[in-house]
Amino acid sequence: MLGVPxxxxxxxWGGFRVWQRNCDAFLRAWAVExxxxxxxxxxxxxALGYGLxxxxxxxxxxxxxxxxxxxxxxxxxxxxxTFDSTYGAYLRMESHHIYEAVLYTPLGPEDIxxxxxxxxxxxxxxxxxxxxxVAVGFGLVSSPAAVLALPAAYxxxxxxxxxxxxxxxxxxxxxxxxxxxxxxxxxxxxxGGVFFPVDRLPEVVQKAxxxxxxxxxxxxxRGLMTGNLSWWMLxxxxxxxxxxxxxxxxxxxxxxxxxxx
Amino acid sequence: xxxVIQARSLTKRYHDLTAVDGIDFDINGGECFGFLGxxxxxxxxxxxxxxxxSPVTEGQLWVDGKDVRRHxxxxxxxxxxxxxxxxxxxxxxxxxxLLCYGRYFNLPGRVAxxxxxxxxxxxxxxxxxxxxxxxxxGGMRRRLLIARVMxxxxxxxxxxxxxxxxxxxxxxxxxxxxxxxxGQGITILLTTHYMAEAxxxxxxxxxxxxxxxxxQGAPDELVQRHVGPQVTEIRADGEDKTRLIGALQDxxxxxxxxxxxxxxxxxxxxxxxxxxxxxxxxxxxxxxNLEDVFLRLxxxxxxxx
Numbered sequence: 147m148l149g150v151p152x153x154x155x156x157x158x159w160g161g162f163r164v165w166q167r168n169c170d171a172f173l174r175a176w177a178v179e180x181x182x183x184x185x186x187x188x189x190x191x192x193a194l195g196y197g198l199x200x201x202x203x204x205x206x207x208x209x210x211x212x213x214x215x216x217x218x219x220x221x222x223x224x225x226x227x228t229f230d231s232t233y234g235a236y237l238r239m240e241s242h243h244i245y246e247a248v249l250y251t252p253l254g255p256e257d258i259x260x261x262x263x264x265x266x267x268x269x270x271x272x273x274x275x276x277x278x279x280v281a282v283g284f285g286l287v288s289s290p291a292a293v294l295a296l297p298a299a300y301x302x303x304x305x306x307x308x309x310x311x312x313x314x315x316x317x318x319x320x321x322x323x324x325x326x327x328x329x330x331x332x333x334x335x336x337x338g339g340v341f342f343p344v345d346r347l348p349e350v351v352q353k354a355x356x357x358x359x360x361x362x363x364x365x366x367x368r369g370l371m372t373g374n375l376s377w378w379m380l381x382x383x384x385x386x387x388x389x390x391x392x393x394x395x396x397x398x399x400x401x402x403x404x405x406x407x
Numbered sequence: 408x409x410x411v412i413q414a415r416s417l418t419k420r421y422h423d424l425t426a427v428d429g430i431d432f433d434i435n436g437g438e439c440f441g442f443l444g445x446x447x448x449x450x451x452x453x454x455x456x457x458x459x460x461s462p463v464t465e466g467q468l469w470v471d472g473k474d475v476r477r478h479x480x481x482x483x484x485x486x487x488x489x490x491x492x493x494x495x496x497x498x499x500x501x502x503x504x505l506l507c508y509g510r511y512f513n514l515p516g517r518v519a520x521x522x523x524x525x526x527x528x529x530x531x532x533x534x535x536x537x538x539x540x541x542x543x544x545g546g547m548r549r550r551l552l553i554a555r556v557m558x559x560x561x562x563x564x565x566x567x568x569x570x571x572x573x574x575x576x577x578x579x580x581x582x583x584x585x586x587x588x589x590g591q592g593i594t595i596l597l598t599t600h601y602m603a604e605a606x607x608x609x610x611x612x613x614x615x616x617x618x619x620x621x622x623q624g625a626p627d628e629l630v631q632r633h634v635g636p637q638v639t640e641i642r643a644d645g646e647d648k649t650r651l652i653g654a655l656q657d658x659x660x661x662x663x664x665x666x667x668x669x670x671x672x673x674x675x676x677x678x679x680x681x682x683x684x685x686x687x688x689x690x691x692x693x694x695x696n697l698e699d700v701f702l703r704l705x706x707x708x709x710x711x712x
Binding site for chain 1: 421458460461462479480481483484486487488490492493494495496497498499500503507508510511512513556
């Protein structure tokens with residue numbers, strides 16, 4: 147850190163400081179977090195992949211469990227990052243005055259948003275990594291490219307956390323965050339290609355689905371875990387990056403407007 | 408003495424509300440300066456402009472020689488802010504609360520740890536390292552809030568109502584510590600509703616109301632100028648009270664009234680004039696104090712032209 151004052155003034159460095167705070171808090175309470183991060187996606191993979199999957203014929207050369215596993219990896223990166231960047235962030239901001247305390251240091255609203263997003267994505271990554279490990283253990287992963295599902299899951303987490311922060315920075319009550327899940331996260335979860343291929347949907351819904359950020363996220367992770375690599379994966383990555391960047395910049399703006407009055 | 412905080416025509420407007428209305432003040436290095444005023448006077452808004460969390464609408468404001476509009480990060484790295492809200496981190500223990508704050512200021516871990524222990528020792532919290540904030544009493548929490556902003560060795564401290572809600576013993580301990588910090592050369596700016604606190608701690612202070620500064624000066628000087636060395640309270644009500652006030656005003660002394668009392672200010676060494684009808688009422692004569700200044704200026708009754 148010596149001789150790099152330039153780095154210390156960047157939003158990434160400020161974000162890292164806020165990330166460290168969240169990491170400290172997580173490590174104190176990790177035992178209560180394990181259920182949601184590791185056990186829940188494990189149960190889902192077993193129940194749907196093997197239970198329901200036993201009624202479903204193989205397609206594209208994959209068992210249902212092998213088809214489902216990448217969807218669970220991507221969607222749990224989404225669930226955990228969005229939960230933390232909505233309810234978690236809102237509580238830290240409004241109930242615990244943690245943002246206020248940070249504002250009285252050299253850091254500003256952009257550093258706070260950056261740190262929260264990086265941390266929420268870390269939680270998403272932890273969950274995705276647990277699912278991936280279970281999937282490898284069950285022999286559901288057929289390509290070494292699956293290791294790239296981890297950075298992909300982190301990008302997915304950053305994107306969804308940044309989208310969630312736009313809302314957290316603008317809502318007046320914590321209850322208003324419910325709509326984000328009912329109207330945005332849950333519909334994507336059902337039609338984003340987690341449980342069945344998107345091309346089975348009516349054409350209109352299919353098109354709409356590809357504009358929503360979960361669909362390219364699932365497709366990217368599925369390509370990596372099954373080894374069905376294609377050039378489309380670069381386009382999907384670009385789409386996720388674009389969503390992430392725009393949402394992050396808007397979150398910076400909304401959070402500054404909320405905190406610096 | 409050099410001025411470390413300077414405001415010129417400082418103004419803050421929220422839509423159509425003017426919270427701070429063109430104020431000027433200079434706070435000198437090493438002094439303790441108080442902001443007094445009723446709720447809504449503009450004290451907290453002024454503090455927030457100084458700590459760069461509320462943009463200045465108009466006018467100029469320099470902190471540590473830097474313009475708040477352009478050097479927020481640099482200013483925030485030399486000030487320590489204790490706001491009204493209890494912003495201790497409930498998810499971390501006492502020591503972690505301090506270390507986490509040290510990281511925001513980019514202190515190396517070893518330095519932060521050493522200073523954290525020193526600060527906790529100084530604020531009598533050294534035996535609470537591993538407790539969480541919700542296990543501490545109100546007074547301890549307040550001391551921890553102050554200890555937390557000592558870690559980066561600020562040259563200026565801003566404290567918004569640092570002892571509100573504390574029991575008298577805890578308040579005394581906070582006063583003692585703040586006075587020691589002032590002894591170390593730290594400039595302290597505080598807001599308070601406790602006049603005894605302002606008298607004890609502040610070298611100079613100002614009284615605000617409706618976004619404007621009413622007076623500023625040293626506490627004793629303000630008492631002499633606006634109240635006088637002595638104050639007499641006369642218990643009276645009804646017609647008696649009205650008649651006595653008239654008679655006292657005819658005798659050219661300053662009076663205020665509230666409820667069933669008349670307050671007479673002996674400015675310029677004037678004795679209580681002999682007015683008819685005073686006998687039979689309970690009189691209490693006591694030294695004038697800052698509370699009298701405050702109430703005279705911000706109102707509880709007559710404001711003489």
